[in-house]
Amino acid sequence: MLASLSDRIESVALRSAPKTAARVLGAIPSSALEALQRVRFRRTLQRAAERSSFYREQFRRRGIDVKRVEHPSQLGDFYTTGEDIRTHGAEAFTTGRGDTAFETTGTTSAVTKRIVFSRRELDALGCASAAALAVLGLGPDDIVLSAFDCSFWVSPAVVRTALQYIGCFHVEAGKIPPSEFYERALRYRPSIIFGEPSWIVRLSEVAGERGTWPVRFLCAGGENLTEEARRSVERAWGAPLFLSYGQTEAFGSLGLECREQHGYHRNDLHFLFEIDAADQTGQGELVYTTLTREVMPLIRYRSSDVTHLIDEPCACGLFARRIAKIHGRADEMVVCGMGNVGPWVFAELLRGVPVAGDEWQAVVTCDGRRDIIELRMECDATLNPACVRRTVLETLRSNFPDFWKNREMGLYDLRMTVSPAGTLRRERKLRRVVDQREMTTASL
Ligand SMILES: [Zn+2]
Structure with missing residues (x-):
């Protein structure tokens, strides 16, 4: 009853001019909104369980009876991850016929996710x-x-x-x-x-x-x-x-x-x-x-x-x-002026550089206007830093044209610091990408 009320309000809003639509949607009481969310969630869950091979298999394996689930929190430790989409492919998730697709990059791999x-x-x-x-x-x-x-x-x-x-x-x-x-x-x-x-x-x-x-x-x-x-x-x-x-x-x-x-x-x-x-x-x-x-x-x-x-x-x-x-x-991917970058991007950039013991780290800061990506690496003292810089930039240009383009446009600054062995690691696990930008103000 409440759900159908908000459903009706929404369809009136969607037929109105955008400014009126915002006002009309604002009239939906929160209890009606929650009822509508519940109805829509159950419909979505049912559809996914029936038509998506990924969800059907996951629910079967975990013994989840979707008819008894009213809220996502009742699904326990079940989640969908970007890795699931990448591994199983978009087709395993589809429940109807699509006529357009978009893609997004991730943190752990160069393989894009198709949606x-x-x-x-x-x-x-x-x-x-x-x-x-x-x-x-x-x-x-x-x-x-x-x-x-x-x-x-x-x-x-x-x-x-x-x-x-x-x-x-x-x-x-x-x-x-x-x-x-x-x-x-x-x-x-x-x-x-x-x-x-x-x-x-x-x-x-x-x-x-x-x-x-x-x-x-x-x-x-x-x-x-x-x-x-x-x-x-x-x-x-x-x-x-x-x-x-x-x-x-x-x-x-x-x-x-x-x-x-x-x-x-x-x-x-x-x-x-x-x-x-x-x-x-x-x-x-x-x-x-x-x-x-x-x-x-x-x-x-x-x-x-x-x-x-x-x-x-x-x-x-x-x-x-x-x-x-x-x-x-939550993972190590950082979205910055360079683009969506994760550990694999920097590992690839450093492929031609003799980094000692694979000890490297990318630190993202901001100078107030643009992002600075500092690639820190441990190398033999005899290595010429100018050579390292040239190698990294050549790989950037040939393998990552989008990141190169953003650099040409001045959207970020890429710096390289070469340090002696044993200087980077302070904890057991070396964090590959560290975002040190202050995104929020104290009042938030
Ligand atoms: Zn506001």
Whole structure:
């Protein structure tokens, strides 16, 4: 009864203009929302158990009777991981016919994960994203330029679909060098700019030197950003920079910041969120279950992102509850100006370098504007550091064209430090990738 009420409210909202939709969705009482989540979860679980070979086998092996499960937390220690998708392939998860796919890289391997969707799902998510962007003030009179990398990545498709609902002017630039974007943008004078955080930081440096035009806000997605770097962008434009949070596995968008910039308002209509192994402050790995996906549903998917959920109302007055700003990665993958990098990337970069005893470590810091990746390695004292640098950069250019391109665009700085044997390891296990960036402010 409650669930069908919220179902009806949602369908009315989705037929309304994006700005009205956000207001209508806000009228769903939390008890009705929870009832709707339960109905959608049970439907998803049933579908997965019947049609996905991966889930059918997992539930059978673990003796899980899906008819008795009402909430993901009742699935015990069952989770889906990125490694599961990579090992079993997208086909083992599909429960319906897909007509589009996107890909994402992971931490432990160069093999990408394929995620399959339908255009109908893309349309529904674009509609929900339009409502979220309308809350930030994006309207039909805006001129939007976006600079997301279109190669296999879901974000440009979601933004394009959302903007079609809003009906504003939109030009897709692709991820071109920020200075070229700046020159070409002058002819459009966009009121809103979309891009990856490190790319937007670089663009803002260019704009700071050559002059800005009035911008209402900037919106960044695809990686995390320090508050210091955010402020430098906002100072350059005199406009706020909002961050969105998403993963390709979740079809791009899990949440979007509001004007308060204190966490991402999350999409509880399409996802059920949990925090695994939360510490005393509620912080742990974010786990989500898709509630409306028919092509490739994911049950208790481990995001690898460490954060906490915020259920208290937000000062902006918006109904949607929040996910706090991501604190770090549960695995060793780091999303930074270089791209999505994990231990395997650096191991590959160092393949031609005689590192003593395989003792190396990558440390990510931020100088306030751009990320610095310092590759520390133990080498024989006779080794010439300039030679090491040349070898690493040659491998970067030939094997990782995307990371090379980001370096050419000035999105990060790659440094190399050679030290004597026995200096890196302080604990039993040498952590390969260390992210030392301060992502959150003390108030979060
Ligand atoms: Zn808010």
